[in-house]
Amino acid sequence: MPKVLIADKLSTAAVNIFKMRGVEVDVKTGLTKEELLKIVDQYDGIAIRSATKITKDVIAVAKKLKVVGRAGIGVDNVDIPAATAAGVIVMNTPFGNSITTAEHAIALMMALARELPAANASTHAGKWEKNRFMGVELYGKTLGLIGAGNIGSIVADRAKGLKMHVVAFDPYLSAESAEEKGIEKVELDDLLARADFITLHTPLTPETKGILSAEALAKTKKGVRIINCARGGLIDEAALKAALDSGQVAGAALDVFAEEPAKANPLFGNEKVVCTPHLGASTEEAQENVALQVAEQISDYLLTGAIVNALNMPSISAQEAQLVKPWISLAEKLGAFAGQLTETSIQAVEILYEGSAAKLNQRALTQAALAGLLKAHMPEVNMVNAPLVAKERGIKVSETRRDQQGIYEGYIQIKVVTPEMTRAVAGTVFADGHPRLIQVKDIKLDAEFAPNMIYVTNEDKPGFIGRLGTLLGDTKVNIANFTLGRSAPGDDSIALVQVDGEVPQAVLDAIRKLPLVKSAKALKF
Numbered sequence: 001m002p003k004v005l006i007a008d009k010l011s012t013a014a015v016n017i018f019k020m021r022g023v024e025v026d027v028k029t030g031l032t033k034e035e036l037l038k039i040v041d042q043y044d045g046i047a048i049r050s051a052t053k054i055t056k057d058v059i060a061v062a063k064k065l066k067v068v069g070r071a072g073i074g075v076d077n078v079d080i081p082a083a084t085a086a087g088v089i090v091m092n093t094p095f096g097n098s099i100t101t102a103e104h105a106i107a108l109m110m111a112l113a114r115e116l117p118a119a120n121a122s123t124h125a126g127k128w129e130k131n132r133f134m135g136v137e138l139y140g141k142t143l144g145l146i147g148a149g150n151i152g153s154i155v156a157d158r159a160k161g162l163k164m165h166v167v168a169f170d171p172y173l174s175a176e177s178a179e180e181k182g183i184e185k186v187e188l189d190d191l192l193a194r195a196d197f198i199t200l201h202t203p204l205t206p207e208t209k210g211i212l213s214a215e216a217l218a219k220t221k222k223g224v225r226i227i228n229c230a231r232g233g234l235i236d237e238a239a240l241k242a243a244l245d246s247g248q249v250a251g252a253a254l255d256v257f258a259e260e261p262a263k264a265n266p267l268f269g270n271e272k273v274v275c276t277p278h279l280g281a282s283t284e285e286a287q288e289n290v291a292l293q294v295a296e297q298i299s300d301y302l303l304t305g306a307i308v309n310a311l312n313m314p315s316i317s318a319q320e321a322q323l324v325k326p327w328i329s330l331a332e333k334l335g336a337f338a339g340q341l342t343e344t345s346i347q348a349v350e351i352l353y354e355g356s357a358a359k360l361n362q363r364a365l366t367q368a369a370l371a372g373l374l375k376a377h378m379p380e381v382n383m384v385n386a387p388l389v390a391k392e393r394g395i396k397v398s399e400t401r402r403d404q405q406g407i408y409e410g411y412i413q414i415k416v417v418t419p420e421m422t423r424a425v426a427g428t429v430f431a432d433g434h435p436r437l438i439q440v441k442d443i444k445l446d447a448e449f450a451p452n453m454i455y456v457t458n459e460d461k462p463g464f465i466g467r468l469g470t471l472l473g474d475t476k477v478n479i480a481n482f483t484l485g486r487s488a489p490g491d492d493s494i495a496l497v498q499v500d501g502e503v504p505q506a507v508l509d510a511i512r513k514l515p516l517v518k519s520a521k522a523l524k525f
């Protein structure tokens with residue numbers, strides 16, 4: 001039974017889902033890094049929010065870990081490259097808290113416009129300072145969105161309901177989509193110059209870090225009000241403090257901070273600043289949504305192989321996972337076969353998907369094929385990081401789909417191009433769900449994959465099979481299966497021998513010395 005750790009405060013809905021699905025679950029929130037490092041190796045999955053940091057060193061000791069599920073959107077607390085390198089899938093729940101967060105942004109905008117927190121505190125203090133608080137209307141004002149994705153778009157929709165004019169800076173927002181949403185797409189400088197309110201809704205990336213810098217703040221309309229419900233690092237906090245002090249910025253409402261938990265911050269204590277402790281996603285509805293989703297997603301992956309909302313793997317539905325599983329195994333084994341026969345650098349990999357194989361999730365199959373291929377010489381490669389490793393090594397990967405042409409309902413062929421040669425191997429999945437090797441170079445054969453095999457190329461002349469069988473018998477290597485193939489009588493031929501147990505080097509050397517043998521290699525699957 002897979003075991004999952006819930007490391008941040010999640011709705012109890014998550015525990016119930018895990019239990020119902022047959023996943024063992026521990027809830028241990030508020031762990032220090034040292035505490036997490038001590039226990040993380042027990043778990044196949046971890047469910048988190050924004051508090052727990054899944055760093056490189058956590059991943060390094062989490063030997064069983066297969067999936068990190070973020071009950072929420074931002075994954076900047078997860079080292080995705082490290083997870084990818086370790087074959088750990090990172091998932092989030094990209095829509096579960098968007099409405100809630102957009103509503104928080106609108107709430108902060110209103111609080112800022114009418115100084116609600118200060119007025120509330122003053123009233124509670126019995127001061128009745130009716131003349132102290134003079135707000136501004138939202139009606140007719142320009143709202144500048146930096147980032148118009150899921151949350152930004154909902155904010156825009158609500159702001160239009162308040163009769164605001166919405167402009168957005170988002171390089172990835174198409175003109176058509178902007179028009180559909182009733183948003184005016186603008187450049188950043190234009191937005192800074194025109195917006196009465198600016199609200200941030202981008203992820204924190206190297207491009208967006210400090211997008212509201214001192215320089216950007218200097219370009220804003222005097223008296224602008226700023227709302228940040230996205231990520232702390234988007235605003236240069238020291239520059240914002242200076243802009244508030246100079247009156248360039250009339251107010252800021254912040255739910256997120258450069259350092260969290262924010263116990264001390266240069267903006268704290270400033271009455272023009274409204275703060276909430278990263279509450280954007282904190283409603284009963286959103287927390288129920290994200291907890292349910294993340295628990296379902298983690299359970300699905302651990303129990304069925306289905307992948308939803310992963311940031312480092314293509315999606316595969318549960319139904320698809322069932323169908324694609326034996327083909328993934330085939331693709332990986334074909335890759336492993338070709339990889340073990342390849343002793344030089346690889347220039348290109350061409351993968352052909354024919355018939356029923358062409359209708360399956362091609363990205364997953366290609367990732368499996370690449371993983372098998374590269375793992376032969378780089379054991380750290382896995383299905384998740386294989387495309388990246390191939391890219392880093394300059395291996396050109398191409399895929400072709402073709403309708404059924406041959407005798408097999410479906411098959412996969414992997415061609416590996418090296419500076420010396422091009423080697424093609426192909427296989428299929430039989431009705432019993434077992435992958436079969438059906439072609440090596442141009443030679444047709446029919447062989448199952450086994451944990452230990454000997455691959456021999458030889459001249460097709462009488463006497464070879466007997467000598468090989470005798471040698472293996474004499475050296476106590478038990479033959480489980482023996483498959484032969486040749487391009488034409490008397491031509492090049494190959495023998496694939498399934499054996500029980502590892503093949504000793506001395507036996508391989510002896511095979512290589514047999515008459516008619518051109519090469520011999522031990523293969524492992």
Ligand SMILES: NC(=O)c1ccc[n+]([C@@H]2O[C@H](COP(=O)([O-])OP(=O)(O)OC[C@H]3O[C@@H](n4cnc5c(N)ncnc54)[C@H](O)[C@@H]3O)[C@@H](O)[C@H]2O)c1
Nearest residue numbers: 074101147148149150151170172201202203229230280281
């Ligand atoms: N405060 C909270 O509790 C809370 C809750 C949920 C989400 N968030 C955060 O809100 C942010 C937005 O979430 P979302 O679901 O809308 O994400 P999203 O991916 O749907 O949208 C992000 C948008 O930012 C745009 N973008 C990317 N780089 C940009 C750049 N350099 N300049 C301008 N725009 C750029 C993208 O094109 C995209 O449209 C994330 O950082 C997320 O972590 C915070």
Ligand SMILES: O=C(O)[C@H](O)COP(=O)(O)O
Nearest residue numbers: 049050051072073074281
């Ligand atoms: O990215 C998110 O989903 C938000 O920042 C919410 O974070 P939380 O789950 O820690 O409240």
